[in-house]
Amino acid sequence: MADLQLKSIKKSYGSTQVINGVDIDIKDGEFVVFVGPSGCGKSTLLRMIAGLEDITGGELTIDGDVVNNLQPKERGIAMVFQSYAIFPHMTVRENVGFGLTVSGVPKSEKVRRVNEAAQVLQMEHLLERRPSQLSGGQRQRVAIGRAIVRDPKVFLFDEPLSNLDAALRMDMRMEISKLHKKLGATMIYVTHDQVEAMTLADKIVVLKDGEVQQIGSPMELFHNPANRFVAGFLGSPSMNFVSTEVISYDDTSITVGSEVLDAVTLPRNGRDVVVGDTLELGIRPQYLEPHHGDVKGALHGSVSLSERLGTETVLDVALLDGNKVIASISQDQQFEVGDKISLYFDVNRVHIF
Numbered sequence: 210m211a212d213l214q215l216k217s218i219k220k221s222y223g224s225t226q227v228i229n230g231v232d233i234d235i236k237d238g239e240f241v242v243f244v245g246p247s248g249c250g251k252s253t254l255l256r257m258i259a260g261l262e263d264i265t266g267g268e269l270t271i272d273g274d275v276v277n278n279l280q281p282k283e284r285g286i287a288m289v290f291q292s293y294a295i296f297p298h299m300t301v302r303e304n305v306g307f308g309l310t311v312s313g314v315p316k317s318e319k320v321r322r323v324n325e326a327a328q329v330l331q332m333e334h335l336l337e338r339r340p341s342q343l344s345g346g347q348r349q350r351v352a353i354g355r356a357i358v359r360d361p362k363v364f365l366f367d368e369p370l371s372n373l374d375a376a377l378r379m380d381m382r383m384e385i386s387k388l389h390k391k392l393g394a395t396m397i398y399v400t401h402d403q404v405e406a407m408t409l410a411d412k413i414v415v416l417k418d419g420e421v422q423q424i425g426s427p428m429e430l431f432h433n434p435a436n437r438f439v440a441g442f443l444g445s446p447s448m449n450f451v452s453t454e455v456i457s458y459d460d461t462s463i464t465v466g467s468e469v470l471d472a473v474t475l476p477r478n479g480r481d482v483v484v485g486d487t488l489e490l491g492i493r494p495q496y497l498e499p500h501h502g503d504v505k506g507a508l509h510g511s512v513s514l515s516e517r518l519g520t521e522t523v524l525d526v527a528l529l530d531g532n533k534v535i536a537s538i539s540q541d542q543q544f545e546v547g548d549k550i551s552l553y554f555d556v557n558r559v560h561i562f
Contacts, residue, residue: 211272211285211362211395212237213258219266220253220419227253229419230267235397235412240389243399244406245416245442251399252367254416258397259288259365271362287356288365291372293348295340295355301327302336305354319358326357329391330384346377353388366398370405382408403443407431415439437491437562446494446523449534450562451508455486463561465490469528471506475556491560494537498553499524499544507551508534512544526550 213235220228228250235241243251256262258269260281269276276284295304302323303310309319327333330350340348349369356364366385370378386409389396400406406413407427415422415430415438423435427443434440440448453465456472463480465488466472475490482488503509513533514525517540524536524544536552544550 212270213363213395213397214270215254215258215267216270217267218254218257218264218269220250220257220262221265227419228257228265231416231419231421233414233421233424235395237395238393240386240396240398240409240411241414242406242410242412243397243414243416244403245401245422247401249416250419251401251416255288255365255367255397255399258363259286260284261288285362286365287359287361287363288367289349289352289356289369291368293340293352293372295348295351297340300337300339301332301343301351301354304340304351305336305358308355308359322358322360323354326354329357329388330354344377345373346381349373349381350384353385357388357392362395364394364396366396368400369398370400371402378405385409404445407443413443415442434491434560437489440491440560440562444493446535446537448560449492449494449497451490451492451528451532451534453488453490455482455484455488457484458482463488468530469510469532470508473506473556475559475561478561480561489562491562492534492554493558494523494535496554496558497534497536497538499536499538499542500551500553501544502549503551507553509549509551510534512546512548512550515544515546524550526552 215231215233218228218231243254245251253262257264264277271284305326306319306323327336332350335347370381373381382405398409410427413427413430414424417438423430423439430439430443451470453467453470456464456466461477462474463477463482464472464474510526510528512524513527516523520540522538522540524538526534526536
């Protein structure tokens with residue numbers, strides 16, 4: 210396996226810059242997820258690592274060797290694409306071993322590697338089938354098996370689960386996580402799905418407009434987002450943002466309030482403020498505690514939508530100023546559309562932007 214370093218990596222198409230000086234250090238055996246909205250540059254960055262896109266500026270090293278100008282086959286990587294890209298006229302065995310056949314690997318060695326990959330992926334019983342006889346999840350396993358037999362330094366996954374239904378995506382997430390633990394491999398995985406990022410990654414790289422917004426473990430990014438974008442992107446449902454005004458402050462605390470929020474006192478944490486400053490509070494839906502009616506010390510509004518999901522109920526709450534927040538509450542609490550509601554929160558769980 211391998212370490213990777215991306216040092217001031219840039220990519221442009223003519224005068225259009227799409228990757229703006231990205232620096233990432235990936236350790237041997239890490240599972241790193243690139244995540245961000247469509248068009249943020251995550252797939253382009255992955256393709257640059259693979260050698261499928263030229264690097265405009267900066268340096269890419271694998272195990273200390275600069276690989277900017279190496280062909281994909283010379284980099285020791287294997288890539289699993291969003292589309293399965295398997296040959297319909299070949300059996301699973303032939304598809305998994307195709308790259309070894311092209312490389313001239315002896316037949317006995319090829320048989321051994323294909324059988325080992327099939328065992329790892331629990332698809333020995335599928336080896337003589339053709340793709341038309343497989344489910345979507347089984348076809349994706351074939352694509353992953355084709356990567357495993359190459360024994361690469363680095364596995365690259367480009368949104369491999371996006372063509373699967375929700376239940377199958379969850380199953381395949383678990384399979385990929387098990388595969389990483391079994392192989393101890395360096396893996397880089399691209400997705401726009403923050404649930405995949407949170408559940409799979411050792412380390413998440415959040416991208417926006419070709420720039421890294423934050424790098425860290427899933428829970429580090431969840432609890433300590435570097436900025437409003439990261440805070441709003443990670444977490445489901447997304448974080449709520451409420452605009453407030455500074456009413457007063459002292460050395461250790463800030464008191465804020467607004468048309469929809471009673472005055473609350475928050476930890477100052479060294480923040481520079483003056484009376485009248487506008488601060489945006491970030492509050493996760495899971496940390497809002499609802500109460501019927503209009504009581505003191507809370508956000509105030511009315512329920513505009515109630516979605517019962519079994520283990521929880523998600524409420525859309527229209528605030529008095531016309532904005533809305535989302536609260537994720539226990540299924541035991543009952544609210545109907547139109548009900549007045551007050552939402553409390555722990556001030557120590559609030560993010561200030």
